[in-house]
Amino acid sequence: MRFSIDWEKIINDDEDPPAELMVTSAMDGEEHKEGLSNLSNTELTEKIRRLKRSLSGTIGARLSDGGKKLRANIKLHEGELERRQRVGSQKEVASSSAKSILYFCWHSG
Numbered sequence: 001m002r003f004s005i006d007w008e009k010i011i012n013d014d015e016d017p018p019a020e021l022m023v024t025s026a027m028d029g030e031e032h033k034e035g036l037s038n039l040s041n042t043e044l045t046e047k048i049r050r051l052k053r054s055l056s057g058t059i060g061a062r063l064s065d066g067g068k069k070l071r072a073n074i075k076l077h078e079g080e081l082e083r084r085q086r087v088g089s090q091k092e093v094a095s096s097s098a099k100s101i102l103y104f105c106w107h108s109g
Contacts, residue, residue, distance in 0.1 A: 036080045044084075048077045 036044065051074045054060060060067040 036077060041081065041084060044077060044081050048074060048081065051077065 039047065051070060055067050055070050055074065060070060063070065
């Protein structure tokens with residue numbers, strides 16, 4: 001049994017062009033944030049510096065979205081760094097308070 005394929009019907013040049021392919025990151029926001037938590041503060045700061053340099057250079061101007069995703073990525077990285085700084089400050093205050101309480105208990109007992 002032979003099949004006959006009408007290629008003119010299948011491949012028609014008069015049809016609309018194929019839809020554009022939009023490539024996005026494979027990681028969603030949460031997965032990306034988890035990836036950031038694995039970076040040291042130094043690595044995170046360096047990555048922010050590199051991303052900003054890319055945005056301000058010729059790469060940012062040539063991006064199809066005008067650098068919108070790159071700016072969002074920078075904000076995400078900066079937010080992680082700020083979060084760490086806030087947590088670090090809170091840890092320092094808590095540590096200082098705990099030391100004061102221990103000192104007071106030690107010397108008043």
